Amino acid sequence: MPEIIDYLLVVVVGLFLPIHGYIKTGELYEKLAKDQSILAGFYYQTILTLWLIAGAVIALWLWSGRPVMDIGLVYSPTTAQLTAWGVVVAISLGLFWQAYKAGSSSDAAQSIMRQLEDETGVDAVMPKTPQQYRLFQMVSLTAGVTEEIIYRGYLIWFFTAYMSVPAAAAASLLVFVAGHLYQRSLKALLQVAGLGLVLTLVYVLSGSIFPAILLHAVIDLSSNATIWRARHAAA
Secondary structure: OOOHHHHHHHHHHHHHHHHHHHHHHHHHHHHHOOOHHHHHHHHHHHHHHHHHHHHHHHHHHHHHOOOHHHHOOOOOOOHHHHHHHHHHHHHHHHHHHHHHHHHHOHHHHHHHHHHHHOOHHHHHOOOOOHHHHHHHHHHHHHHHHHHHHHHHHHHHHHHOOOOOHHHHHHHHHHHHHHOOHHHOOHHHHHHHHHHHHHHHHHHHHHOOOHHHHHHHHHHHHHHHHHHHHHHHHHO
16 A cells, blocks of 8 residues: 555655646746757756656665566566567557658658647757757656656556556546646647557556556657657758
8 A cells, every 4th residue: 555655756746746847847938938058957857857756666666665566667478568569669660760751751841840830838848959859869768767657657556556447547647647738738738648548558458667668768759850850851
């Protein structure tokens, strides 16, 4: 059963982070209009915050002597897990192909950039320089690992203490979407919800967090690459 510190962590993840992120990114957008160089600091802060929370979850788990399989840190060559890996690899190839096409077709690139104009909260934090791009790739890898541990592994475990697995998965998905309110776009949040649903299904059906980690990282990396290549192809 969850302990007091678990409730504190859930409050931080489910309440403090969404509110703090929404307020701080609002201030960030205003500053970015004058100085794009501060974007690197935002990336570093994001990386540090995510690793601190994921590290706290893992430290708590080890300190409490809880089985790591309870948060999905397990691998076994079962049919479910092998199927999950196959699906993840297939989706990953498709996403990277999409990123390639974004930079090889002017029409596709312009279409992507027009869609991005309607998502100012997303576009504002996307990299504009090669240095920012490389750093944002680190953000993508960090999110792939840490957010799956936090939102899928940890939160689903927490909520299953009080509700069924489907209900717990739904609750964790709502918290995941709330954590992306800073994007300030209904369309972007619906996309986050859709991707979160896929990641949740991969985790719940396979019983392992690792396929979801890979897919999450690939989604973020390929999305970044798609926008980066489209921005340069449309220029």
